[in-house]
Amino acid sequence: xxxxxxxxxxxxxQTAKPVATAASAAVVPAKAPITAKSxxxxxxxxxxxxxxxxxxxxxxxxAARAALDKKxxxxxxxxxxxxxxxxEAQGDRAAKLDHQRAAADLKxxxxxxxxxxxxxxxxxxxxxxxxxxKLNSTAELDKTIGKAQRADxxxxxxxxxxxxxxxxxxxxxxxxxxxxxxxxxxDYKAAAAEVRKAxxxxxxxxxxxxxxxxKGLETANTDLQKTAAALxxxxxxxxxxxxxxxxxxxxxxxxxxxxxxxxxxxxxxxDQAGYELKAAAQGLESGAAxxxxxxxxxxxxxxxxxxxxxxxxxxxxxxxxxEVAKGFESLANGLNKLGQSIGSTxxxxxxxxxx
Numbered sequence: 001x002x003x004x005x006x007x008x009x010x011x012x013x014q015t016a017k018p019v020a021t022a023a024s025a026a027v028v029p030a031k032a033p034i035t036a037k038s039x040x041x042x043x044x045x046x047x048x049x050x051x052x053x054x055x056x057x058x059x060x061x062x063a064a065r066a067a068l069d070k071k072x073x074x075x076x077x078x079x080x081x082x083x084x085x086x087x088e089a090q091g092d093r094a095a096k097l098d099h100q101r102a103a104a105d106l107k108x109x110x111x112x113x114x115x116x117x118x119x120x121x122x123x124x125x126x127x128x129x130x131x132x133x134k135l136n137s138t139a140e141l142d143k144t145i146g147k148a149q150r151a152d153x154x155x156x157x158x159x160x161x162x163x164x165x166x167x168x169x170x171x172x173x174x175x176x177x178x179x180x181x182x183x184x185x186x187d188y189k190a191a192a193a194e195v196r197k198a199x200x201x202x203x204x205x206x207x208x209x210x211x212x213x214x215k216g217l218e219t220a221n222t223d224l225q226k227t228a229a230a231l232x233x234x235x236x237x238x239x240x241x242x243x244x245x246x247x248x249x250x251x252x253x254x255x256x257x258x259x260x261x262x263x264x265x266x267x268x269x270x271d272q273a274g275y276e277l278k279a280a281a282q283g284l285e286s287g288a289a290x291x292x293x294x295x296x297x298x299x300x301x302x303x304x305x306x307x308x309x310x311x312x313x314x315x316x317x318x319x320x321x322x323e324v325a326k327g328f329e330s331l332a333n334g335l336n337k338l339g340q341s342i343g344s345t346x347x348x349x350x351x352x353x354x355x
Contacts, residue, residue: 049147056086068138069137081127084124095110169257170282171198173250176194179194179246188236205253213256220249251342257279265351285303288334305326305327332347332349
């Protein structure tokens, strides 16, 4: 069943740490790790779109939908207004995006801000409709907030904070595993639902990506949607067809995280870079696992190297530029090898640790 696109966006300034040279390491206070979590709820739309409830906007939207189902228009209207205010606040953060970000990010942020302003007005208007009794069901709500508007909501992920996206970075893999389990039991509808949930995270990552990385994620999302549709029809005849789609999605996600790690490094957001590297390492390992034992073994060293430096950067540990460069290079090699094994032409971009 379909879902509302949601977007967690808690934009937070990154604390720059002094960069270390190969000769002198940087020492900063240790930071508490960000732990994994699963979403508490999902928004489901009537066009089979799903999205996880992860932030204030999506939480209020989910509450509005739940109230509509119970015919509590007053509560639904109040929740929709709260969603509008949360979206407005996130729009303000998008407008103030760190000017050290890449030009493509800044351009995208301006576009996102403009769309969020328009969406805020639409949510307020929808709240008024609900209060006046002119909109009484989630089906009507889905028509009011169409596919394009939901896509705009997801683009807020561009400015999401690490504390929102990182805890769910491994959720796609969890749903891939659940899909395989359901498929083995011949519960194809359940398998399709799990694939669509995984795809929702791929869409969110695409919303904060640019260029070839974004195209790769969008292609992965399309492939996952096709896989889910085939499962719904009972037309997916071999588990290996799912494996390939899952490996490709993990590969695309890992490339995206590595690209954003490089962007974060360039603007001296070292803790953010660390978490992106850790997520990329996980994506590499997960993608390789769907490809076979040989690919999994080949990816192990690259993932270990990337995770080691990612842990240091994320926690405020001691690091040096040459080991950072090594971590990025090792990860790139691992991703490129995985790409070759799954027939992908996408490759990791070059990385410059700086002088």
